[in-house]
Amino acid sequence: MDEFNALATFGALSNVTRLRILKYLVRMGCNGKTAGEIGKAVEATPSRASFHLATMTETGLLVSERRSREIFYKVNFNSIGNLVHYLIHDCCKGNNTVQSCCNPKDNCE
Amino acid sequence: MDEFNALATFGALSNVTRLRILKYLVRMGCNGKTAGEIGKAVEATPSRASFHLATMTETGLLVSERRSREIFYKVNFNSIGNLVHYLIHDCCKGNNTVQSCCNPKDNCE
DNA sequence: CTTATATTTCAAGTTTTATTGAAATATGGA
């Protein structure tokens, strides 16, 4: 992941509707859910849901697939993993676990 | 970390100036750097640097300390760790390493 | 007390992002 994609992905995660879409889709599992179902779940109008789903798909957080008239969206876990890796690599100098990153012993005080 | 703080922290990381401030301060180590040095490093005017440093400090990403006329800022690694934990907990159902989160085997395909 | 340095705060303007509702596109069935 490069800086441009990291910025876009952090931006995608910084909106409450999109963060709730992500949480909903994580719960809903591997088949994904339709744009309509997602919109209802997060209480967004169709066009608003579509707008946020497009943003999340552009950054790579979600992947979409049309099945007949419906479009299914699901989480791209690799994208989340890549973001975490980017954050840990750049912010914790290569330590690659949450534990070593967050250990107070490593935090200068 | 709650949803509100996660949103604010993702927002703090979604701006290129702030992301570069974070990277700079990670490199610069535990004593921190002054607002002036940080501003020069990321090519921001004093007021712009101050604005972004305030945003980052409010979310908990940075901590500040005045020493005489200067204000030193440094990274709060716990904040980054908490954010990663929030992301992994909510997005990967409790698996707490990057590896298990991102393993394609767990990704339904 | 005055001046200089470091930083923040404020108000104004600009840019970006988000919302809304209507219209357009895509698919499937009668």
Place this chain on the structure above:
DNA sequence: TCCATATTTCAATAAAACTTGAAATATAAG
């Protein structure tokens, strides 16, 4: 073909975030 459903796209507006430069605050030194 015509109609219904699902979703997206578009244009207009609204809201939030960012930038700028000037003024204010805080600290220190002469």
